Amino acid sequence: MKKEIRFITPNYVELFRIPDGGEIRITYPPGDGRGTVTAQCKYHDEMHFDIVGGTVYHICQFAEIMERVGAKVEPAYQLHGAELVSIAPGEDKCCTFCRMKGNTRIGHIYGDFGHDGSLYFQNWTDSKKGRDTDDFQKELLAVMFRLRQDALKNFDAMKAYCWANPDAKLDNNGLDIYGFKIETESRRYMLRCNFEGKGTFILYAYDKCILIGGVVPHAEDEENLLYRNSDNPFAIGYMRGDFGRSGDEFWHNWFHINESLYNAEFKDEFQIVVDLLRNDVLKNKAASISFCHEHPDARLKKSGGRYGFKTATEKRRYFVSVPDHGGDYFYVYVYDKDIKEN
16 A cells, blocks of 8 residues: 555545655745745654654644644645646547556546535555556646646535536536546546536546547548558558457467567557557457448548558557458558658
């Protein structure tokens, strides 16, 4: 279990958390003489911490002291310039539990505002992929502090924030569910707000290797990128595969084009992207055929019976060629982002 120090109000409403060894900033009122002080804190147990080199406090005791002297307490480490915005089209799938297997999710926080909508509770679930590092936890707690300032201040504040952003409403059988995202340099956080009962929220944390814009039909001038391009200096290689006799298998082979671009970092990304594709267009034979028929504009002009799709990460673009009958090979062609078409 991660050691986190909770800071609360005297009524036990949680305000924020910092990791063990993290720092708080205490701003005393004018005339106090102490000004603003930064202090490192050490975790003792769920209810106690100390300011390094000083007193051990019960979390409620500390809250009462700060309230009595009129001091403001906040985490010293905060996010700057990270905006909370409505999710983009195609990103709603990153706001559900259905993508727990084989993707870039680090884990998620589930929370609510208690019986009267004014409290605050949260619980972290790790996806068990080894990405829950100390650096990530430090950032995650800073993200939560940012969200607690407005969107997740309490139930009424969450509802008002959602209603002020109608474009964030998810198509979810008429339910009042809204999706937002906040980005840092290396991660994306997808927030799902639900009005059912007294309100719940889920914050999904992803490494930034998330498919940009989802999986969409190729553009007309991109069809040449859906075939082997041995002379293209930006072509890394391609994967050929099939769904086996049952239609639910996944057999594949990799073929190099430019082996100098085939490095460890790419291999890690490629595995993540393939896992993501296996949630949609490459899930199985039936799902692949259905995906094609749902996107008639993806049909390739040069190869009757085949459809072409594309997706991208921040560094590379991926083009997926699949047959509409499922009995032939599918291909995933990979290019460095600066694609040059021959």
